[in-house]
Amino acid sequence: MDTQNSLDGIRLENLTVNFDEKFTLCNIDWTIEPSQHWVITGTNGSGKSALAAILAGVGEITSGKIEGVPKNIGLVSFEAQAELIANELKKDDADIMDVISLGTPVHEMIFTDCLDPELATELVEKFGLTSLMDRAFRKLSTGETRKVMLIRALSNKPDLLLLDEPFDGLDADTLAMLQAHLASIIETTPMIMVLNRFDEMPDFITHIAYMDKQGDSAGQLKYTVNRQDDVAYNELYQLLHLKTTDLDVPEMDESEKPPALDPSQPLVKLTDISIKYSDTVIVDKLNWTIEPGKHWQLSGPNGCGKTGILSLITGDHPQCYVNDIFVFGFQRGNGESIWQIKQYIGYVSTSLQWEYRVSTSCRNVIISGFFDSIGMYSRPSDKQKKIADEWLALLGMTDRADQPFNKLSYGDQRLLLIARAMVKHPPLLILDEPCLGLDDMNRQLVLALIEKICAGSETTVLYVNHHAEDKIKGIENYLAMTKNKG
Missing domain, CATH: 3.40.50.300 (P-loop containing nucleotide triphosphate hydrolases)
Structure with a gap:
């Protein structure tokens, strides 16, 4: 995988990637230009998160190529969140340690190697985490852990932000604050989000990638749509609505x-x-x-x-x-x-x-x-x-x-x-x-x-x-x- 320090454009060409032999993304062709902000959406199990994870270096490329991925990526996902927690729990292994580990405190998780401490401090206050700075990271709730990951990603001056369901678990005020902050950095930071719900899509999103299933263990990038194309956007909205809505077939008269x-x-x-x-x-x-x-x-x-x-x-x-x-x-x-x-x-x-x-x-x-x-x-x-x-x-x-x-x-x-x-x-x-x-x-x-x-x-x-x-x-x-x- 070729990487670079600034985003000049990312290209995935006829890319096939395996994930632990359990899931495969097939024949992905996708171009992300510097001025674009994308949402990846699709049905459950179609490979939305897997497509974003490819850009973070996850998966084994079996054919095709990927070019232009920057080195400094800010990543927030459930998988990355679980990995951080797992690493913290390993410190509890009493067989190889003489003392009981209290775990890494939140302030250390956020500020160690932080490239923009001033922004991190501002976000800690906005996310309401000031009183939790000395608490062990692994003792946080799921929502609090997600907030820490967002602060880490945003304050490290990423060349690309990968946000997998970033709004899940956030209350209305916090969600609005995060949306406003993301909107304030669109000129300098390209973003790719994984979202299930169209109604959560920020106004600054320019393009949508729609994933669909290919059998039980494979996914494919089915459509890419410019948000300004009203006809294509409405069709994609309807397709996602029909595929995922809980609405039943209406009753008869x-x-x-x-x-x-x-x-x-x-x-x-x-x-x-x-x-x-x-x-x-x-x-x-x-x-x-x-x-x-x-x-x-x-x-x-x-x-x-x-x-x-x-x-x-x-x-x-x-x-x-x-x-x-x-x-x-x-x-x-x-x-x-x-x-x-x-x-x-x-x-x-x-x-x-x-x-x-x-x-x-x-x-x-x-x-x-x-x-x-x-x-x-x-x-x-x-x-x-x-x-x-x-x-x-x-x-x-x-x-x-x-x-x-x-x-x-x-x-x-x-x-x-x-x-x-x-x-x-x-x-x-x-x-x-x-x-x-x-x-x-x-x-x-x-x-x-x-x-x-x-x-x-x-x-x-x-x-x-x-x-x-x-x-x-x-x-x-x-x-x-x-x-x-x-």
């Missing part, structure tokens, strides 16, 4: 609930299904059963019959009456109406998004799902308005409730249409290529919402896409169709 289904019966049962046009066979003798609560992914190339199968289920295909189809308690062709079938289905597709061109608010788009309409032509109940607002909260879009749907980004429109399909908690939610036309960030947003639905509702999800390898947590059943060559 019981007054709109369709007749109950027999839970012992499958939602869909297709027996020896065939779809053909003249002499061309698209689907040949397909058997498929969808049980309640068993989420499915249906994948395959263009022309393999995915859309045709969906149309058989929804009753929109002309060949549904010449096939053996059982859906929602009805044997197709025995006098049921298409609306008796559709009341149990929520459907989202790109074609629906093309059709939904009316100028109505985001809230009303969701409410329209209660009436299966495009636009609003009925007066909603207070209950339905409340449920729509809960969906907006889940999506991180509360502040856009009254914005026109047709003014939103393509990705936000797709999220709202999924919420629209879900407001009635349909027994079956069909998502036909929901990521089609979306960039990677919006694709991640849609997949995160699908994960939320799979984990938190009684709705069975049928996710349709081109790629079998594009898996979603919570979906464990797969039907991979191939193009019929006959």
Whole structure:
């Protein structure tokens, strides 16, 4: 690792780092310019702290390179805090010492080798540690220990500050004081913070790095976003919100609930299904059963019959009456109406998004799902308005409730249409290529919402896409169709 005395820019290029063979950061590409202040955020276990620790020299680099890391780094983290405490406890080893160690006093921890004693003295007073200067460091509370580490880091004139959850455990007054002090040194001291909560992000932060999991023991730097890019920033906020929020899928309006289904019966049962046009066979003798609560992914190339199968289920295909189809308690062709079938289905597709061109608010788009309409032509109940607002909260879009749907980004429109399909908690939610036309960030947003639905509702999800390898947590059943060559 190359180091330097002042920060001219740090570059991580295709970097892979192992941490005690338990966790790996993979293929990290990241550039930190001198005038930038970063927050690293992401889901639990994604490697946020590990990414910051790399800059402090932690981990074994197995490939790639890192350049430009300064020598004088101020580090505050739970791991560094635990290491300091562990070193202090070692002094209690009575077998090799003739006297009982009282431990290193706080004033020694702060002022030994301190490069700015005047600032350290000022911070000791501001952090309320004056009366604890003679106490053993290891006798402090967790919050007091964190304050000592902050004072040490800030008063040693660091060329780079690495602060991992620096605001955890601080009371409101102390947090405000620390935020103000950090803001006062942004011209001279670049900062990189690890934060779980966006609402704690200081105003001076210029860029955000978003970490995501790659399996159970690996993480990856997924996105880097300039905070001034409002669109990218809002998308990242929504993604983190959907990935980490404790909000559950909103409840349904019981007054709109369709007749109950027999839970012992499958939602869909297709027996020896065939779809053909003249002499061309698209689907040949397909058997498929969808049980309640068993989420499915249906994948395959263009022309393999995915859309045709969906149309058989929804009753929109002309060949549904010449096939053996059982859906929602009805044997197709025995006098049921298409609306008796559709009341149990929520459907989202790109074609629906093309059709939904009316100028109505985001809230009303969701409410329209209660009436299966495009636009609003009925007066909603207070209950339905409340449920729509809960969906907006889940999506991180509360502040856009009254914005026109047709003014939103393509990705936000797709999220709202999924919420629209879900407001009635349909027994079956069909998502036909929901990521089609979306960039990677919006694709991640849609997949995160699908994960939320799979984990938190009684709705069975049928996710349709081109790629079998594009898996979603919570979906464990797969039907991979191939193009019929006959």
